[in-house]
Amino acid sequence: MASKLTRSNRAGWIMAFPGIALMTLFIIVPFFLAFAFSLTNQRLASPNAVEYVGFENYSDLLGLAVFTLEPERDESGAVVRDEDGEIEYPRLRNFTRNNPDYPNLAGKREWFSWASGENRTVVLSSDVVFMKALVNTFTFVIFVAPIQAGLALCLALLINQKLRGINVFRTVYFMPVVVSIVVVSILWRFIYSPGDGLLNNALGWLTFGAFTPQDWLGNTSTALPAIMAMSIWQGVGFHMVIWLAGLQNISPTLYEAGNIEGANKWQTFRYITWPGLRNTAVLILIVITMQAFALFAQIDVMTSGGPLDSTQVLVFQAVERGYGKQDISGGSTISVILFVIVLTISLIQRYLTRER
Amino acid sequence: MATVTADNRGLRLATRYAVLILIAIIFIFPLLFMVMSSLKPSAQLLADTKSLRAFLPVGDLSFDNYTDAFVRAPIGLFVFNSVLVTGITVLFCIFVCSLAAFAFVFIDWGGKTIIFSILLATLIIPYETIFIPLLLMASQLPWIGAEGFEIGWLNSYRVQIVPFIADALSIFLFVQFFKDLPKELIEASRVEGASWWTIYRKVVMPLSGPVIATAAILKFLFMYNQYLWPLMVVQEEGIRPVMVGLGYFTDQLNVPWGEVMAYLTVITVPVLAFYLALQRVFIASVASTGVK
Numbered sequence: 001m002a003s004k005l006t007r008s009n010r011a012g013w014i015m016a017f018p019g020i021a022l023m024t025l026f027i028i029v030p031f032f033l034a035f036a037f038s039l040t041n042q043r044l045a046s047p048n049a050v051e052y053v054g055f056e057n058y059s060d061l062l063g064l065a066v067f068t069l070e071p072e073r074d075e076s077g078a079v080v081r082d083e084d085g086e087i088e089y090p091r092l093r094n095f096t097r098n099n100p101d102y103p104n105l106a107g108k109r110e111w112f113s114w115a116s117g118e119n120r121t122v123v124l125s126s127d128v129v130f131m132k133a134l135v136n137t138f139t140f141v142i143f144v145a146p147i148q149a150g151l152a153l154c155l156a157l158l159i160n161q162k163l164r165g166i167n168v169f170r171t172v173y174f175m176p177v178v179v180s181i182v183v184v185s186i187l188w189r190f191i192y193s194p195g196d197g198l199l200n201n202a203l204g205w206l207t208f209g210a211f212t213p214q215d216w217l218g219n220t221s222t223a224l225p226a227i228m229a230m231s232i233w234q235g236v237g238f239h240m241v242i243w244l245a246g247l248q249n250i251s252p253t254l255y256e257a258g259n260i261e262g263a264n265k266w267q268t269f270r271y272i273t274w275p276g277l278r279n280t281a282v283l284i285l286i287v288i289t290m291q292a293f294a295l296f297a298q299i300d301v302m303t304s305g306g307p308l309d310s311t312q313v314l315v316f317q318a319v320e321r322g323y324g325k326q327d328i329s330g331g332s333t334i335s336v337i338l339f340v341i342v343l344t345i346s347l348i349q350r351y352l353t354r355e356r
Numbered sequence: 357m358a359t360v361t362a363d364n365r366g367l368r369l370a371t372r373y374a375v376l377i378l379i380a381i382i383f384i385f386p387l388l389f390m391v392m393s394s395l396k397p398s399a400q401l402l403a404d405t406k407s408l409r410a411f412l413p414v415g416d417l418s419f420d421n422y423t424d425a426f427v428r429a430p431i432g433l434f435v436f437n438s439v440l441v442t443g444i445t446v447l448f449c450i451f452v453c454s455l456a457a458f459a460f461v462f463i464d465w466g467g468k469t470i471i472f473s474i475l476l477a478t479l480i481i482p483y484e485t486i487f488i489p490l491l492l493m494a495s496q497l498p499w500i501g502a503e504g505f506e507i508g509w510l511n512s513y514r515v516q517i518v519p520f521i522a523d524a525l526s527i528f529l530f531v532q533f534f535k536d537l538p539k540e541l542i543e544a545s546r547v548e549g550a551s552w553w554t555i556y557r558k559v560v561m562p563l564s565g566p567v568i569a570t571a572a573i574l575k576f577l578f579m580y581n582q583y584l585w586p587l588m589v590v591q592e593e594g595i596r597p598v599m600v601g602l603g604y605f606t607d608q609l610n611v612p613w614g615e616v617m618a619y620l621t622v623i624t625v626p627v628l629a630f631y632l633a634l635q636r637v638f639i640a641s642v643a644s645t646g647v648k
Binding site: 006008009011012015018020022023027029031033034037045161169170171172173175176177178179180181184186190191193201233237238241243244280283284290293294297301315319328332334339346 | 489
């Protein structure tokens with residue numbers, strides 16, 4: 001009876017159709033197009049025909065080679081050293097440019113190198129900037145995801161107390177979430193500005209003037225951490241609220257039971273609160289990871305990837321190619337790589353936190 | 357003895373509040389700096405960052421930055437564009453997504469399980485990974501409008517609206533909410549001979565206030581704060597939204613910081629006021645994304 005009443009192919013399809021059609025056209029189709037474009041030389045507007053290029057775009061981005069440079073030696077076989085006593089090596093470009101003996105090095109550049117005895121081992125990359133973007137993006141996620149999730153949990157525990165006026169604090173902590181990251185990035189440029197910036201002044205005041213002012217965004221070692229700190233500041237309220245919802249889902253009777261058993265605060269958290277937050281934790285970790293991998297506006301507004309590519313990230317690179325250089329295939333390739341990374345990490349997180 | 361415990365409790369309470377207030381300051385000071393700076397001439401604004409004056413309404417205060425900013429850039433137009441694009445997207449999103457969710461929850465039809473799983477799977481696709489191919493699509497999609505048939509969506513309102521109407525999260529939120537509604541209500545209406553459309557309009561939607569608010573708020577925040585997509589698809593000044601309009605000020609050789617602060621205040625404070633007025637609903641909306 002009931003099933004007959006609710007069965008209707010026509011009504012079901014008609015009502016779901018607008019949503020299905022829009023999502024197919026604007027999410028699913030471009031998603032697959034990214035894969036397709038990454039195998040071609042598609043450009044935004046070009047008079048030339050589009051050609052299939054196989055995995056060329058991927059090898060142009062991900063190509064790596066390791067090469068050992070042997071020191072220059074004079075006739076007697078002794079190592080040649082310059083005035084400072086540093087070992088002299090042949091120039092790398094002798095191998096990477098027009099050298100038929102080393103086809104695997106053609107067009108690659110030095111990414112980083114280290115000394116191994118007298119020799120020097122060099123890691124070469126087809127696209128050094130992309131490699132830096134890849135490493136920076138991972139660094140960003142590895143620091144931001146756990147710190148932001150942890151701080152958000154601390155804030156949620158703090159807000160979950162029964163205190164007069166606690167809602168006012170909850171409202172304030174959540175406030176940056178409703179402010180655009182673009183606006184936040186501009187404001188934080190003042191906090192981070194060199195010399196008389198707000199952060200330099202605050203630190204100088206706290207250390208009674210002992211602190212040397214830093215150019216936070218202009219220094220390769222502080223630029224990315226500075227952007228991480230700001231991103232955490234902006235996003236932490238969002239995840240605080242999700243943790244809070246998880247906390248409030250835990251049955252009060254469990255806490256009462258713990259109280260009767262004489263559990264201390266840590267035991268209560270360890271054996272009642274934390275197990276109750278399991279699903280919330282999985283969700284938060286996945287959501288933060290996805291958001292962190294997609295960072296773009298902070299970079300665009302604050303550093304444009306600089307200084308010296310120390311804040312280059314994947315989405316910024318994808319946009320620079322796909323939009324800036326109108327190289328749709330290159331941008332799509334980066335997008336696909338980004339998606340594969342996000343998917344892999346989500347699956348790993350889900351596997352590691354599965355119910356056992 | 358009793359007084360000691362009372363003192364202890366008072367001290368602990370004071371510590372708790374001190375911690376809460378300290379954290380609150382961390383979250384508030386950049387916004388306070390923004391509003392205060394918007395009232396100061398650029399030179400004073402920069403000089404004030406040396407001290408706590410940065411957060412106080414002191415010195416040469418005026419609304420000059422606001423008038424200057426409105427002269428420099430068509431701010432009213434940018435705000436109008438953002439409100440228009442955000443408003444229309446939110447309205448269509450509520451309609452399209454609730455309608456789809458209605459079909460997924462209440463009606464039995466062939467293929468709905470598999471289609472729902474596919475749509476839900478798109479939750480894992482960040483928009484940032486599809487924007488580049490979407491850019492190419494947008495440059496080649498056809499449209500039939502007031503001026504007849506045309507090719508290309510770039511530099512239009514539609515390119516800022518249509519791709520964002522339907523999304524997995526919104527549909528999912530409606531589905532979760534509809535699942536908790538009593539099925540007998542719908543079946544009773546069917547027995548009485550009501551059409552699906554009538555049930556959607558007269559029975560289900562009137563009960564869906566909370567989830568409509570949730571979906572609308574999340575979509576509003578996403579749309580109003582969009583930056584990357586309009587940056588790529590909107591070059592024309594006439595249809596530029598607020599976040600991209602910022603370039604008007606920051607792309608200058610000598611950035612007029614006072615005006616920048618005034619502009620930021622203009623585009624941020626209404627949203628903050630909206631948030632403060634409805635903060636319970638805002639927070640409940642975000643919280644509900646976590647209950648999966």
